[in-house]
Structures are given as structure tokens and as C-alpha cells.
Amino acid sequence: MNQQYPSVLLEKAVNEFAKLPGVGHKTALRLVLHLLRQPAEEVEAFGQSIIKLKKEVQYCNVCHNISDTATCQICSHPMRDASTVCVVENVRDVMAVENTQQFKGLYHVLGGIISPIDGVGPNDLEIQSLVDRVKSGVVKEVILALSSTMEGDTTNFYIYRKLSAYDVKISVIARGISIGDELQYTDEITLGRSIVNRVTFDGKF
Amino acid sequence: MNQQYPSVLLEKAVNEFAKLPGVGHKTALRLVLHLLRQPAEEVEAFGQSIIKLKKEVQYCNVCHNISDTATCQICSHPMRDASTVCVVENVRDVMAVENTQQFKGLYHVLGGIISPIDGVGPNDLEIQSLVDRVKSGVVKEVILALSSTMEGDTTNFYIYRKLSAYDVKISVIARGISIGDELQYTDEITLGRSIVNRVTFDGKF
Numbered sequence: 103m104n105q106q107y108p109s110v111l112l113e114k115a116v117n118e119f120a121k122l123p124g125v126g127h128k129t130a131l132r133l134v135l136h137l138l139r140q141p142a143e144e145v146e147a148f149g150q151s152i153i154k155l156k157k158e159v160q161y162c163n164v165c166h167n168i169s170d171t172a173t174c175q176i177c178s179h180p181m182r183d184a185s186t187v188c189v190v191e192n193v194r195d196v197m198a199v200e201n202t203q204q205f206k207g208l209y210h211v212l213g214g215i216i217s218p219i220d221g222v223g224p225n226d227l228e229i230q231s232l233v234d235r236v237k238s239g240v241v242k243e244v245i246l247a248l249s250s251t252m253e254g255d256t257t258n259f260y261i262y263r264k265l266s267a268y269d270v271k272i273s274v275i276a277r278g279i280s281i282g283d284e285l286q287y288t289d290e291i292t293l294g295r296s297i298v299n300r301v302t303f304d305g306k307f
Numbered sequence: 308m309n310q311q312y313p314s315v316l317l318e319k320a321v322n323e324f325a326k327l328p329g330v331g332h333k334t335a336l337r338l339v340l341h342l343l344r345q346p347a348e349e350v351e352a353f354g355q356s357i358i359k360l361k362k363e364v365q366y367c368n369v370c371h372n373i374s375d376t377a378t379c380q381i382c383s384h385p386m387r388d389a390s391t392v393c394v395v396e397n398v399r400d401v402m403a404v405e406n407t408q409q410f411k412g413l414y415h416v417l418g419g420i421i422s423p424i425d426g427v428g429p430n431d432l433e434i435q436s437l438v439d440r441v442k443s444g445v446v447k448e449v450i451l452a453l454s455s456t457m458e459g460d461t462t463n464f465y466i467y468r469k470l471s472a473y474d475v476k477i478s479v480i481a482r483g484i485s486i487g488d489e490l491q492y493t494d495e496i497t498l499g500r501s502i503v504n505r506v507t508f509d510g511k512f
Contacts, residue, residue, distance in 0.1 A: 106405045108398060109375045115360040118353045122338050133327050135398060137357060138364065138373070145361040148323045153354035155320040155339065156347055168314045168343070175313065193313060193340060200311045 164235070166211040166228045168193050176200075176208060183207045185242040189232065189261065191215050191249065199247060207245075210235065215248055215257040224260055232261065236268050243271040250277055369440070371416040371433045373398050381405075381413060388412045390447040392440065394466065396420050396454065404452060412450075415440065420453055420462040429465055437466065441473050448476040455482050 107113035112134065119130035137145050161167070162174035165187075169175070176182060176196075186207030190196055196209050212227045235241055244265060248254035262272055278296035279288050288296075312318035317339065324335035342350050366372070367379035370392075374380070381387060381401075391412030395401055401414050417432040440446055449470060453459035467477055483501035484493050493501075 106402060108379055108381070108401060109364060109373045111356075111360045111364050111375055112373055112398075115356045118356045121349075121353075123341050124334075125338075129329075131399065133330075134357075134360065136328050138361065140361075142361055144326075146358055148326075149354040149358035151316075151320045151323045152339075152342060153351055155316045156343065156345075156350040159314060159316050159343065168317055170314045170316055193317075194336065196313060197311060 162211075165209045166213060166231065167196050167209060181206070184240050186245065187232075187235065187241050187243070188245045188247050190247050191254075195247065207243075210244075212248075212257070215251075215253045216260060217253045227257075229261060229264060233264050233268075236265055236270050241270055243273060246272065246274045367416075370414045371418060371436065372401050372414055386411070389445050391450065392437075392446050392448070393450045393452050394437065395452050396459075400452065412448075415449075417453075417462070420456075420458045421465060422458045432462075434466060434469060438469050438473075441470055441475050446475055448478060451477065451479045 107116065115134045115137075116127060116130045119125055119133050120127050122130075125133070137148065158170075160169050160172060162169040162177055163172055164177040165174060167174050167176070171178070183206050186205075187210050188199060188205055188207055189210045189212060190199065191212055191214060193211065196211060199205050199209070210228065210232050212229065212232075214222050214227050216222060216224055216227070232244075236244065244261075246258045246261060248257055258274060265272055276299065277292065278299065279285070279292065285293070312321065320339045320342075321332060321335045324330055324338050325332045327335075330338070342353065363375075365374050365377060367374040367382055368377055369382040370379060372379050372381070376383075388411050391410075392415050393404060393410055393412055394415045394417060395404065396417055396419060398416065401416060404410050404414070415433065415437050417434065417437075419427050419432050421427060421429055421432065437449075441449065449466075451463045451466060453462055463479060470477055481504065482497065483504065484490070484497060490498070
């Protein structure tokens with residue numbers, strides 16, 4: 103349906119919002135009309151925060167995570183263990199691992215995973231820079247924390263091959279039954295893997 | 308959960324997006340990271356379109372609809388019938404009526420409906436300006452096209468009282484069974500009203 107907008111300015115703003123993933127024209131119109139009802143300063147702040155982010159945001163020169171400074175907060179933190187590097191796909195995965203509060207090492211953000219269907223090859227990712235970090239000798243362990251998908255496994259294997267020439271331990275995050283899951287509803291591949299990769303039980307949880 | 312953002316700029320942009328209705332922090336982060344992957348010109352255009360809209364948009368001095376000019380396209384259109392005025396709540400309702408292509412008169416946008424719970428009284432709405440339009444003598448019919456809710460009915464009645472002193476026909480859009488609806492699933496108030504307000508059937512649809 104060809105919507106008749108009463109204003110070209112309104113139509114433009116709606117079309118911009120509708121470009122966002124998961125936002126259709128109806129939702130876009132709702133959001134834009136909401137913004138129109140807000141005070142001018144707030145709308146200005148909204149627009150500027152986006153423009154400023156895109157203009158000023160940096161990528162850490164060590165781990166390639168989003169950062170406000172040349173080297174990010176995590177990489178420049180004196181208490182973090184530089185000998186352990188956790189390889190993740192993107193910023194959101196860094197945030198997810200950080201939220202667990204279980205990891206005190208540094209990260210390496212690939213910026214994606216190898217996916218021939220999407221046209222993403224190893225050279226589009228920050229893999230060479232990971233090899234260079236390992237080559238420098240500080241890194242003792244690389245933890246591969248990618249999605250448990252075919253693309254994730256392919257990327258894991260590619261990185262494993264690239265790093266096998268160096269004296270570094272390579273590990274992968276455990277795949278198994280989610281906490282709270284019932285055995286009868288777990289798929290057989292996950293269940294099978296969790297039996298093969300069983301760990302010694304020491305009576306603690 | 309207190310999310311740890313790797314960048315203050317990122318956090319600010321996410322918080323701005325999360326202020327939008329129906330957008331939580333997870334969705335906001337997804338949208339912001341999507342924008343970060345877009346070319347700088349596009350992100351700039353997105354931000355500017357919002358700021359520009361808020362700064363430059365006008366409200367028509369006749370019908371109070373959103374407009375790019377002092378008088379909106381509809382009010383200044385030579386082929387529209389200025390003697391019929393359709394009273395609606397907001398811009399979206401103008402667009403909805405326009406999309407039916409059944410109305411060739413002008414509009415009057417109230418900017419809301421009377422709702423004591425939300426603290427909206429008659430003086431917060433464009434009711435006096437409607438009375439002034441009627442007073443000028445051009446308007447022959449006022450069509451009340453508000454939502455079929457208690458607030459809508461209250462506003463209808465308030466406007467009816469305000470306009471009863473003038474020589475103007477006041478009508479209200481038909482309430483009845485939606486096209487395609489089955490009788491057995493229609494609520495009894497709607498069904499009752501549709502019987503009371505029955506119209507002569509002339510064999511045409």
C-alpha cells in the first residue's frame with residue numbers, strides 16, 4: 103500500500119527508521135511520531151548520539167572491540183591476564199562473556215565468522231592479527247568462544263590450523279546440556295558430546 | 308542486570324534508542340550495532356533526518372496536521388471540499404482516512420482526545436480552533452471520526468455541545484460490523500448498534 107504522508111520530512115524520517123532491521127513502516131511511523139512529541143533537546147540528543155557514535159567510535163588496536171580510546175578498557179586494564187585470549191565473533195559476545203564475570207583474560211574480536219554463503223572469508227576477519235598476537239609470545243592460551251554452528255566450527259578449525267605452528271594452548275568452550283535443561287529434551291548430538299566430554303565430579307557445583 | 312558496555316558512546320546511543328516505546332536495551336543494542344555497520348553517510352542521514360524533522364516540521368494553521376508548509380497540502384488543495392470537515396485525533400488517523408480515498412473534504416486534527424486519566428482536558432486539544440472554523444461560516448458539515456471508546460464518545464459529546472449553537476450539520480462515522488466479520492463473534496453492543504442504525508438496502512454493495 104502506498105502510504106500518503108502529510109509531510110516530506112516525516113516521510114524521510116519514517117523511511118530512515120524503516121531501514122533498521124525488524125522495523126516496518128508502521129512501527130517506524132509510531133517511533134517517529136513519538137519523537138515528534140518529545141522536547142526538541144531530547145530529539146537533538148537522540149540524533150546526535152547516533153552521528154557522534156559513528157564518527158568517534160574506535161576499534162581497539164589490540165582486540166578490535168568497540169572502544170572510546172585507541173586501546174580498550176579491557177586490554178589496558180592492569181589486572182587482566184594478558185596470557186589468556188578469548189576469541190569471540192562480535193561486541194555482543196564480549197559483553198555476554200563479561201556479564202558472566204568468569205573470565206579475567208583479554209579478548210579478540212573477529213568481527214564475524216567464516217561463512218561462504220554470506221561471502222565472509224578468513225581475510226575479512228581479524229584472524230591474521232590474532233596470529234600476530236600469538237606470535238608475540240605473551241599469549242599462553244587461546245579460548246575459542248564462537249557459536250556452536252557449522253560456521254563457528256569452520257572458523258574454530260581454521261584458527262586452530264593457523265595457530266598450530268605456535269607454542270600456545272588452544273581450547274574451546276564446553277558444549278553440553280544447558281543448566282536447567284531436562285535430559286529427555288536434549289538433542290542427541292549435544293547429549294552425545296556431553297558424555298564424551300564428561301568431567302571429573304568432585305562433589306561441588 | 309547491569310550491562311557492561313565497552314564504550315560510553317555506544318552506551319549513550321543504546322540508552323537513547325531504549326527510550327523509544329517498545330524498544331528494550333537488547334533491541335536497542337542490536338539496532339545500534341546495525342547502524343555501526345552501515346556507511347558513515349547513511350548513519351549521518353539517519354541522525355539528521357530526525358533532527359531536521361523536529362526542527363523544521365510545522366503544524367498546518369488550518370487543520371493542525373503535520374505539514375512542511377504553513378498551510379498543509381490538503382487544506383491548500385483547490386479540489387478539496389472546504390465545507391466538510393472531518394475531526395480526527397492525530398496524524399495517523401488523517402493518513403488512515405486518506406488511504407480509504409472516500410473523503411474529499413478537509414480535516415481537523417485535535418491532537419488527542421479528552422482523557423481525564425491521562426490528564427488531557429478540552430483545553431489541551433484543538434477544539435476552540437474548530438469552533439472558530441465553524442464560526443467563520445464556510446463549514447456545512449462536521450464529521451466526528453474518533454475512536455469508538457469512552458474517551459472518543461466523551462470528546463464527541465463535548466464537541467457536539469460546543470458546536471450546537473452554530474448552523475452546522477454534525478455527523479459521526481458509522482459504528483457497525485466490520486466487513487468480513489461473522490455475526491456470531493460480534494459483541495452485542497456493536498451488533499445492537501448496527502441494528503438500530505440500519506440503512507436502506509438498495510441492492511448495491
